[in-house]
Amino acid sequence: MNRFTRRTTGLAAAVALGGLVLVGCGDDSSVDDAVSSVTSQAEGAVNDATGEGDATGEGEAGAEGEAGAEGEAGAEGEAGAEGEAGAGAGAGAEGEAGAEGGAAGETQVQTAGGEEVTLSGDINGKYQELGGSTGYLGAPTGPAEEGPEGGQSVEFDGGTIFWSEDSGAHVVQGRILEAYTEAGGAGGDLGYPTSDEHPIEQGLASDFTNGTITFIDDQTEIMNN
Numbered sequence: 442m443n444r445f446t447r448r449t450t451g452l453a454a455a456v457a458l459g460g461l462v463l464v465g466c467g468d469d470s471s472v473d474d475a476v477s478s479v480t481s482q483a484e485g486a487v488n489d490a491t492g493e494g495d496a497t498g499e500g501e502a503g504a505e506g507e508a509g510a511e512g513e514a515g516a517e518g519e520a521g522a523e524g525e526a527g528a529g530a531g532a533g534a535e536g537e538a539g540a541e542g543g544a545a546g547e548t549q550v551q552t553a554g555g556e557e558v559t560l561s562g563d564i565n566g567k568y569q570e571l572g573g574s575t576g577y578l579g580a581p582t583g584p585a586e587e588g589p590e591g592g593q594s595v596e597f598d599g600g601t602i603f604w605s606e607d608s609g610a611h612v613v614q615g616r617i618l619e620a621y622t623e624a625g626g627a628g629g630d631l632g633y634p635t636s637d638e639h640p641i642e643q644g645l646a647s648d649f650t651n652g653t654i655t656f657i658d659d660q661t662e663i664m665n666n
Contacts, residue, residue, distance in 0.1 A: 550574055550581055553598070558584050563610035564595050564602050571612065578602075578612070588627045608633040608650060617647045617654045620661040624654075630665060 547561045548569070558581045560568055574580055579598035586594050592605035600614030605627070611634040613621050627633050632650030639646060644657030652665035 548573070552582060553580055556583070558595075560585070560595065562604070564593060564604050567602050567604075567610040567612065568595075568597075588633075590633075592627060592633060594627065603627055603634050605633045608635050611635065611647075612637045613647055614638055615645075616656050616661050617645065620654050620663060621647070621649075624663055631663070 546565065547559060548565050550558050550560055550568075550573075552558060560581070564585065568576075568578060571578055577599045582596045582598065584595070586596075588594055588603070588605070590605055590607075592603065592608075594601055594603045600612050601618060602610055602612050603626075604610040613634050615638070617638060621629075621631065621634075624631055631652045631654070634647055634649050636648040641655065641657075644655055646653055646655045652663060655662050655664065
């Protein structure tokens, strides 16, 4: 903008100087009139140049201002869009987490014959802990059965999970399970299991509310408390 004004002002000065040189060739009255005319032209040229420069400067400033405003608006728009997207993503994540939590609390499993069995609560938790249908327990053989004191049990191909409020969920399996069933199971003298089957010296054992069953040298033994 400044370069444009300087070029225009220089041009006006040159026009004025040429006019004065030409006037020098006339009489005095003509000289006065010519000087006045040339001066007016020069001033007009300078004013025009200044006005155009100002207009150009204002136009540029206006364009920059508008561009800046649009840039800010765009930035705010993008920030808003990102915020909304983040909120949506967060809501989606929470929704998915809730669905998974529900699935973890209850599982639908089919028996070998195709019957669908629902496992829930601590029994389902123990089943999943031991590998679910791909673990050594395998598929259930039937639905959950009610037991004494509000407890439950679910029989699987590889053992049985027993649960009560006081004892929790535990697995009884193999030869120990056979001896436990013959002794009356959860409704017998031993009560509910309080541990999973675990190794002991020379064999295996399962603990119950009122005793222990051991399996040593291919023999089971019930020891009441």
